[in-house]
Amino acid sequence: MIELINLNKDYTNEEVVTPVLHDINLKIAKGDFLAIMGPSGSGKSTLMHILSFLDTPTSGKYIFQGKDVSSLKDETLATYRNQKVGFVFQSFNLLPKTSVWENVRLPLLYAKDADEKKVDQAIASVELTHRAKYLSNQLSGGEKQRVAIARALVNNPDIIFADEPTGNLDSRSGTQIMAILQKLNAEGHTIILVTHETNTAKHAKRIVRIKDGEIVSDEKNDDQIIAERTKLVK
């Protein structure tokens, strides 16, 4: 589904060039569950932004579903960002004083044939139906992140990107989030998780380590941790 070929990314600010990614070669198949690991500043978020069509490489190729992304029109890229990928962030990024249901519906506001049943289904898939009418700021951190996952799912994207999704959570809530990501992966969703925590990365099927903008290892995870699905509904 994804292929990066000799991809490089530099940031240029006031004529100062900062090289961030060097010669990245990476293939990601449909249904994979990848963890991208590396210390802070190693280029993980930059790589995720390129993969999710938010940023463009300085050189090299990004092939997505057989198409060279650099050849796509801005309009197509905007549609890809809205429909092919879903995002989950460390800081949840929910609208406060807005209901769970409205938060999850947000990505559908841009869709032509929005089917609001999808909102209910996405909320059910993270087991938050009993909280649908709550305001997002009335929820615990773990619940907020489940709302963010439902919002990422509502357009049935090809890939879910999760950038440090457990970074702001206690360990029990973090485990629940990993259990949900594993369930979604088992249902066929491709997941790309960015983390600097070894224990979190071990929930993935494959671990790619990056350091100073280079891939230093790319291995199947032979001791995958299966997150226990503690009861989510209180």
Ligand code: ADP
């Ligand atoms: P990570 O997510 O692994 O912590 P990032 O991808 O956010 O790393 O950043 C990698 C490097 O790129 C860092 O040194 C950061 O300072 C630099 N960087 C990120 N965004 C920009 C930008 N817009 N302009 C200049 N440098 C940037």
Ligand code: MG
């Ligand atoms: Mg980052």
